[in-house]
Amino acid sequence: MKQIIIIGGGAAGFFCAANLDEKQYKITILEQNSDVLQKVKISGGGRCNVTHACFDAKELVQFYPRGNKELRSVFSKFQPGDMMEWLDQRKVSVKVEHDNRVFPESNSSQTIINTFLNEIQEKNIEVKTKCSVKEIEKQDEKYVVRTSLGDFEADVVIYTTGSSPKSLKMIENLGHRIVDLVPSLFTFNIKDDLLKDLAGTSFENAETSIPALKTEESGPLLITHWGLSGPAILKISAWEAINLAKVKYHFEIEVNFISKDMDEAEELFQNFKQSNPKKTIGQSKIFEVTNRFWQRILEVSKVDLNKQIANVSGKEMQAIVENLCKKKFQVTGKSTFKDEFVTAGGVDLKEINFKNMSSKLLPNFYIAGEVLNIDAVTGGFNFQACWSEAWLISQDLNNN
Structure with a gap:
């Protein structure tokens, strides 16, 4: 036998x-x-x-x-x-x-x-x-x-x-x-004020891209203690595994947390502003993000949370929308995805x-x-x- x-x-x-x-x-x-x-x-x-x-x-x-x-x-x-x-x-x-x-x-x-x-x-x-x-x-x-x-x-x-x-x-x-x-599937290590103390915050559908590699992915995204994870990150880490190893896991990533382009986000903002002029910006639910994340976006965009939305300037709105739709992060390493x-x-x-x-x-x-x-x-x-x-x-x- x-x-x-x-x-x-x-x-x-x-x-x-x-x-x-x-x-x-x-x-x-x-x-x-x-x-x-x-x-x-x-x-x-x-x-x-x-x-x-x-x-x-x-x-x-x-x-x-x-x-x-x-x-x-x-x-x-x-x-x-x-x-x-x-x-x-x-x-x-x-x-x-x-x-x-x-x-x-x-x-x-x-x-x-x-x-x-x-x-x-x-x-x-x-x-x-x-x-x-x-x-x-x-x-x-x-x-x-x-x-x-x-x-x-x-x-x-x-x-x-x-x-x-x-x-x-x-x-x-x-x-x-x-x-x-x-390594293939891995999460990105990022130190950035926008992500600080927000571990566990998730986004149902985000878009991620690495401009230097002309590559993009979309899907659920998660903020972790170390940076960013979730399918939108894991997919891009798998497809670009070899290129990311070559740059020793130091590169720039761009994230669109709400999967809307700048123009569309600005339009939503303007419409909300017109119909709710007296609301404070900190309490306004304009986009599908958690309150904690929204308030952090305002902080990072240097906008006073207690400001009435009617008084938010064009420049301030631009900063908010940019941080939501085109936020650039410096990745400085990787972490293994689970076991x-x-x-x-x-x-x-x-x-x-x-x-x-x-x-x-x-x-x-x-x-x-x-x-x-x-x-x-x-x-x-x-x-x-x-x-x-x-x-x-x-x-x-x-x-x-």
Whole structure:
């Protein structure tokens, strides 16, 4: 019976094992940590954002800054609808939230973990934890996997280690080219009077742009203790991951907190001024922002909060509108987004056959998950790439 060694007990490794034909193969998963499926556990704040309700491969690949071209064929064979059906067949109900993120009904990542563990148990697949792989050696038709728990012989290796530098070094030693790692999803560190003491303030739809890179994104925005976060920031951090690493995370960003252009905002202001001339500017609800943020905008614009709105000068109005619609911030660094650390970089995609995720350089060697130079914005997309790639590997081996 042929031996399959899966290196890495994360999302891709486990999903691959769960779909392999255990009657054809003896399968062992090697995981260096004491727990398997660690990222699945913490995903979505412990609820596990298992996928995203986007069922068209063409549309789905738009969420992947790296790997979009290659994943199109992968998603045409196994996409989010297939993953939802796979879970449904195993009595796991999922729900689609208003932003199309998909979670288990139970709101607990443990549901997903238990489902995978049950599949593995039923197939008598061996899982070895605290098993650190030191090197992989090709010997004739087989591979020898040297680990802290001794040597394992494999007819087939499935490499799903995630993107640690150590695991990339190991696969580089086997001849694969590695694209340098840089962080992808991250929040922006900004010190600015406008944001001071406003952590937790959010905006339903803001526009962010980095003028130097001619790039823009929109979506919900959040003020944090360190600066700015939320999808509008995370998306721009993913698409520009490589460029932002080059400038060492020092750059200028422009934010439109209300997603209205200056003219439209001025018109709203003028109309409000005409119909409420006696109101004080500090108590005026002209735009969809919190009172605390509005009062801070007035402070930063040097406008007296107690001034009647009729007495606000054209120059003052201009300053207010500019701070709302075209506020420039200096970014001076980045912070990791929660624990869901995602990296750009990894195994060069030119060296992978995307029909079945096999290495073009190494026979009977498959690669999937974050070890590849593929990453996505937040919302369940990184997991979906893992599920789809792992599915292709299992089907290829089952049909051998």
